[in-house]
Amino acid sequence: MKKVFITGASSGIGKALALAYAKRGYSVGLTARREDILQDVAQACEKLGGIPFVYQLDVQDAEKCKSVADQFMADTGSIDIAIANAGIGGDDGLFSGDSNQINTILSTNILGVTNTLIPFIPAMKAQNSGALVCISSVASFMPLPFHGGYSSSKIAIRMIFDSWRPTLQKYMIKTVSICPGFVDTPIVKGPARRFPMKSAEDAAEQFLKVIDLGYSTYIYPWPYRILVLIVQLTPERFYNWLIKKMFGKPIT
Numbered sequence: 001m002k003k004v005f006i007t008g009a010s011s012g013i014g015k016a017l018a019l020a021y022a023k024r025g026y027s028v029g030l031t032a033r034r035e036d037i038l039q040d041v042a043q044a045c046e047k048l049g050g051i052p053f054v055y056q057l058d059v060q061d062a063e064k065c066k067s068v069a070d071q072f073m074a075d076t077g078s079i080d081i082a083i084a085n086a087g088i089g090g091d092d093g094l095f096s097g098d099s100n101q102i103n104t105i106l107s108t109n110i111l112g113v114t115n116t117l118i119p120f121i122p123a124m125k126a127q128n129s130g131a132l133v134c135i136s137s138v139a140s141f142m143p144l145p146f147h148g149g150y151s152s153s154k155i156a157i158r159m160i161f162d163s164w165r166p167t168l169q170k171y172m173i174k175t176v177s178i179c180p181g182f183v184d185t186p187i188v189k190g191p192a193r194r195f196p197m198k199s200a201e202d203a204a205e206q207f208l209k210v211i212d213l214g215y216s217t218y219i220y221p222w223p224y225r226i227l228v229l230i231v232q233l234t235p236e237r238f239y240n241w242l243i244k245k246m247f248g249k250p251i252t
């Protein structure tokens with residue numbers, strides 16, 4: 001039986017990934033801060049044919065991440081796929097005079113990923129197989145006003161994976177950066193909800209395929225690949241004008 005470990009499994013993409021793997025009969029490590037909700041996800045996983053293991057976890061806590069990873073491998077015997085999905089959105093608090101807001105985004109979305117994945121690497125290296133997955137974002141290809149923390153956190157984890165990839169390939173460990181555009185989950189708030197969104201279930205089904213195939217960087221859904229290309233070719237001044245129009249008034 002295969003084993004997958006998922007952070008942020010209480011909601012949205014993480015929950016959809018958990019259910020999709022459960023449907024395929026995996027042992028599924030479910031982690032998040034809200035344990036009560038995880039218990040509901042665990043029940044749904046069981047009904048679909050998976051074997052759930054629930055662990056309460058804040059990904060900002062490096063020690064706890066290590067002990068939960070060790071516990072999951074002790075509970076199931078090994079690890080096949082570790083998915084660092086937990087993440088938060090939000091603006092930078094640019095005019096707040098307080099760096100807490102942006103720092104919490106950076107810490108959750110960057111250190112949360114390294115805290116989650118590093119503990120699994122020795123076991124994957126020893127067994128000469130495995131897959132590490134991070135959920136980056138299309139926002140890692142385009143600066144969004146007042147969301148520098150979010151965009152840069154998603155660039156950082158993609159870059160970390162790009163750096164790890166050649167080394168980990170030697171041990172048959174895949175490193176898959178998934179970059180979604182808008183997916184209909186609670187993280188998408190305000191004017192962003194005007195944009196077309198894929199469902200978390202559709203997204204998860206597609207992500208399972210690309211993880212299996214061992215893609216390096218995967219932008220989803222496909223029209224965002226064209227958008228990313230256009231953004232990369234667009235002069236900065238025009239891009240700034242356009243993005244302000246699209247995302248409305250700046251946050252004060």
Ligand SMILES: NC(=O)c1ccc[n+]([C@@H]2O[C@H](COP(=O)([O-])OP(=O)(O)OC[C@H]3O[C@@H](n4cnc5c(N)ncnc54)[C@H](OP(=O)(O)O)[C@@H]3O)[C@@H](O)[C@H]2O)c1
Nearest residue numbers: 008010011012013032033034058059086087182183185187
């Ligand atoms: N939805 C989109 O349009 C979209 C687009 C691009 C990228 N993404 C990325 O996809 C990932 C999943 O987001 P989502 O859309 O599914 O949003 P979501 O429904 O809000 O889910 C976020 C998950 O992360 C968990 N989480 C947040 N902070 C945590 C912490 N400190 N420790 C442990 N778990 C934590 C939450 O659980 P608890 O609150 O229970 O801890 C929740 O399960 C994120 O990394 C996000 O940046 C989403």
